[in-house]
Amino acid sequence: MRTLRPSDLAREHGLSTQAVRNYEQDGCLPPAERTPTGYRIYTDLHASALRTYLTSIPAYGHANAGHIMRALHADDLDKALTIIDTSHGQLLRDRETLTSVRRAVDHLAAESDSRATISDDTRTIGELAHQLRVTPATLRAWETAGILTPARDPATGYRRYGRTDLRDAELAHLLRRGHYRLDHIAGVINQIRAAGSTEGLATALDSWQATLTTQGVAMLDAAAALSRYSAALRR
Template sequence: MRPADLAREHGLSPQAVRNYERDGFLPPAERTSSGYRIYTALHAAALRAFLALVPAYGHALAGLVMTALHADRQDEALTAIDRGHAQLLRDRETLAAVRRAVDHLSTAQEFVEVRETFPGPQSGPQSGLPRGPLSIGELAHRLGLSPATLRTWEAAGILAPPRDRATGHRLYHPGDTRDAELAHLLRRGGYPLAHIASVVQQIRTAGGTARLTEALDGWQHRLTARGRAMLTAAARLDAYLSLSAEPPGGPAC
């Protein structure tokens, strides 16, 4: 096959196929006496595998997998794939934790609104919600963090508690507590402070968690699509590895 024959299946240009070979994503092609590349079914399978790996793991990791395979470092390639699956699992666990937090925070916010409108027995200490604003020490104890961590989050733009006019002490109202709890979950999920600040700011701007719920639905859709892409990539990669393991003349009879 010619480069154009491989390219046509995927809507690529022949030059893109040549570039993939140059970068090591395809095995080296043989040449005719006049210097033209000769591609085979093996190259076609390699191209299908690489292009399936890209939406599943990203271009960089897909390239790493293919170049490792072509350098006879199969364990390195499989380890990279394992890391991709591990990251997907962490993302799923973080998403589930944030969903639980949003449900909890939404319920808590509704409870606070009802309590403030109709004060009564439900505003006692057994409610699980603070009777008033928390101090930095009280919020830190509630989350199992140090006050220094909360001050770091404030410097990063994640928290913005008002100050008591008389003492200058920070006062964490229910909205501030919601932001801190969400930040705590995202931080445990490995997210950097700048990313957490962006998410919390969106909730603060929207005045609640409805916008975050929509974002989480989109996140869930992307994770599902990535999981399906990983299945497709695994099938294409296995087909390529099986073909590359056959003797040059084809499968033995």
């Protein structure tokens, strides 16, 4: 097997030689042998490890890519596969959430069209609970989870739910019927707030879809690279 210098590995990926040394120190590359004078001796196996690690980052993220490589170098294939399986499971859950949010946004848009616009009048907690057919305790739980952020009447201190609160409550109600956890719903609601409206969210969802597709393709590339590298380690 030919010998390589750190600069040979670094040049292929536009990295610094220090980055390559850091990856080895972190366990993302197998340990390198040393010359009598202390210089690292890399091989084609190290070059393959670096390609595999860098290919895995877009698929699984920096942390998980590192965990996978360290597991392989510790001869713990099952641990590496568990991390990979978990990442694929998360991607599937993200896809299912995206589909549910799209349906919920479409539903809200249809509801809005059928009744013109949501009234600018505010609601009390009892009125909103009656409108959604939930209990006031449910609305308070949603508030605790960060799903709703009602204003308070300065005179009485009572909650007053405005137009944005009504939109968020309706979307939360739809997602709860789909058995989504409150913390997950809170994340979706925060995306809507960042987008400014359900219309803005539709654009954000398209971007999210593209991100998931890119990650899915990256997982295919990473799986092929990891399979080759794992086989090379076992030779």
